[in-house]
Amino acid sequence: MRADDERRSYRWVILDDLRASLVVFLVALPLCVGIAVASGVPAELGIVTGIVGGIVAGAMPGSSMQVSGPAAGLTVLVAEAVHAYGLAALGVITLGVGVVQIVLGLLRLGRWFRAISPSVVRGMLAGIGLVLVLGQLYPLLGATAPASTPGKVGGLPGALAAVASTPSAATSAAVGVATLALLVCWEWTLPRLRTVPGPLVAVALAAVAAWTFRLPVATVEVGALFDALIIPDRAALVRLADVALLGTTLTIAVIATAESLFSAAAVDRMHDGPGTRYNAELVAQGAGNLSAGALGAPPMTAVIVRSSANVRAGGRTRLSPVLHGVWLLVFAASLPDLLGVIPIPALAALLVHAGWKLLDPAGLVRALRADRAEGAIALVTAVLIGALDLLTGVLAGFALAVVRTAWWLSHVEVHWTRTDDDDILVRITGNATFLRLPQVLAKLDRVPPGARLRMDLSGLRHLDEAARGALDAWAADRRRTHGAVLTLAPPAPDPAPA
Incomplete structure (x- = not known):
């Protein structure tokens, strides 16, 4: 059956x-x-x-x-x-x-x-x-x-x-x-x-x-x-x-x-x-x-x-x-x-x-509204394909997507607060890379003077060599001009490839 x-x-x-x-x-x-x-x-x-x-x-x-x-x-x-x-x-x-x-x-x-x-x-x-x-x-x-x-x-x-x-x-x-x-x-x-x-x-x-x-x-x-x-x-x-x-x-x-x-x-x-x-x-x-x-x-x-x-x-x-x-x-x-x-x-x-x-013009508009960066990459790719040729447009789109991703992955935030004992606590979180060094250093330069500064790096997911060197240099300069700087829990550097 x-x-x-x-x-x-x-x-x-x-x-x-x-x-x-x-x-x-x-x-x-x-x-x-x-x-x-x-x-x-x-x-x-x-x-x-x-x-x-x-x-x-x-x-x-x-x-x-x-x-x-x-x-x-x-x-x-x-x-x-x-x-x-x-x-x-x-x-x-x-x-x-x-x-x-x-x-x-x-x-x-x-x-x-x-x-x-x-x-x-x-x-x-x-x-x-x-x-x-x-x-x-x-x-x-x-x-x-x-x-x-x-x-x-x-x-x-x-x-x-x-x-x-x-x-x-x-x-x-x-x-x-x-x-x-x-x-x-x-x-x-x-x-x-x-x-x-x-x-x-x-x-x-x-x-x-x-x-x-x-x-x-x-x-x-x-x-x-x-x-x-x-x-x-x-x-x-x-x-x-x-x-x-x-x-x-x-x-x-x-x-x-x-x-x-x-x-x-x-x-x-x-x-x-x-x-x-x-x-x-x-x-x-x-x-x-x-x-x-x-x-x-x-x-x-x-x-x-x-x-x-x-x-x-x-x-x-x-x-x-x-x-x-x-x-x-x-x-x-x-x-x-x-x-x-x-x-x-x-x-x-x-x-x-x-x-x-x-x-799909409506889809392009929705993409721009949902994420301006992603929508702009799609729009630039389409325009270059139309104006020049397909390979140029696609390669340009890839390059923009890589740059956008690298920029997003290097997102870093700097916050500072004054503690009860009049110390200054600076927290740096995210991914500190050379791409965002100018913004990071500009924000650190605006930190007011205080008896002692504590720099908390425990929230960093990644710290490249350029950013590490710049932060060390900034901390050394701060010690010379304003006093003690204590760095808390910096992430270990990435191991070198075998």
């Missing part, structure tokens, strides 16, 4: 995963195409990354609920890499990302990525979202986007003016704005309606309208799936010795790894199943990128949009992500012509919506 119950339960699990995989497939299909087009990559290669992310990364141990594929968070970096090195180098970069991730996973460094400052992550995502929104507003309006962020900001008035004077631009804007409005409104519809993915509904309706009314809008160019593959050869692999290309590879690897593991932490809070094994998940992501790179496709990450759709749709095991990859393969191989009717303004609207969520 127990065996029958177990078989019945197993069948229900398979059915749940089957239903969830179909939902995730419908969410992933337009995102794979849209992210690829926004990255300057053929739509077919975006689908290849989705297929590999489902079948390869999804089948490996790590996280049972995550779904991997091309991510909006890598769009800017991939577009810059394709522009700088050419489409033929993309597979090599993705291969390199996979190798880095596998090595990090085997070295069991996966959990260390969770130690990245949340303010830097928030700023990184906001900066990527800002660049994504600014870049995708142009295809939404039927225009060509300038190369630089300042150019994109300055060119918006001209693109908007063209909508009023050019029929094709007006049609493109109408399709894009209508798609964007539907995506926003779909989140407020009835729960039963929301079981159908909003991106699928919005893009499908836009495609039907463009095809039915023969609207003059640009559409996705899709060819045969297997003809789009760009297998890296030996000459392409040698390009990994290029320092600039290697730097791009490492940057994408770090950001893809961080995004995947942050997604894993978020998805784990959404379900009651087994938690993510971070090092195993990192190896799985690396294997997926290794496989995608061998086919010339862009890099992948675990994607929170698809992963959350998997959880909400009732996915139970890794079968759901794997099947979603199978459905992508079957659809792209057998019905590629259907993708050719999708309007580019609709995909641009999809990515503007995704970019706005990454930008």
Whole structure:
């Protein structure tokens, strides 16, 4: 009887995963195409990354609920890499990302990525979202986007003016704005309606309208799936010795790894199943990128949009992500012509919506209100990513986070009181380091003269050599000018490293 119950339960699990995989497939299909087009990559290669992310990364141990594929968070970096090195180098970069991730996973460094400052992550995502929104507003309006962020900001008035004077631009804007409005409104519809993915509904309706009314809008160019593959050869692999290309590879690897593991932490809070094994998940992501790179496709990450759709749709095991990859393969191989009717303004609207969520202006405001220093780090990181580039912004954010942490860890307070016997008691608490020496000495210089001064250092958690020397010098000077100084319980110096 127990065996029958177990078989019945197993069948229900398979059915749940089957239903969830179909939902995730419908969410992933337009995102794979849209992210690829926004990255300057053929739509077919975006689908290849989705297929590999489902079948390869999804089948490996790590996280049972995550779904991997091309991510909006890598769009800017991939577009810059394709522009700088050419489409033929993309597979090599993705291969390199996979190798880095596998090595990090085997070295069991996966959990260390969770130690990245949340303010830097928030700023990184906001900066990527800002660049994504600014870049995708142009295809939404039927225009060509300038190369630089300042150019994109300055060119918006001209693109908007063209909508009023050019029929094709007006049609493109109408399709894009209508798609964007539907995506926003779909989140407020009835729960039963929301079981159908909003991106699928919005893009499908836009495609039907463009095809039915023969609207003059640009559409996705899709060819045969297997003809789009760009297998890296030996000459392409040698390009990994290029320092600039290697730097791009490492940057994408770090950001893809961080995004995947942050997604894993978020998805784990959404379900009651087994938690993510971070090092195993990192190896799985690396294997997926290794496989995608061998086919010339862009890099992948675990994607929170698809992963959350998997959880909400009732996915139970890794079968759901794997099947979603199978459905992508079957659809792209057998019905590629259907993708050719999708309007580019609709995909641009999809990515503007995704970019706005990454930008999350309300979240930035809340961060500033909750902690001005942390919020400022996020804001500076986002602005620098938008104005300069992603690597500069992230490195600046890390530097600010380290400085802020060091400043906070060196927090020290100086209080003095006069005792009943007219002695002066000075208490110093916290962490006395060279960073706060000017403030400490300034407060000590304001201590009034007295018959005897007692300096209580027992409340210090740390006293570095610079602070110890300065306090000794101040006490010696005080003895010469005002009399006795008694130091109480100074902490022992840290032992020297062996």
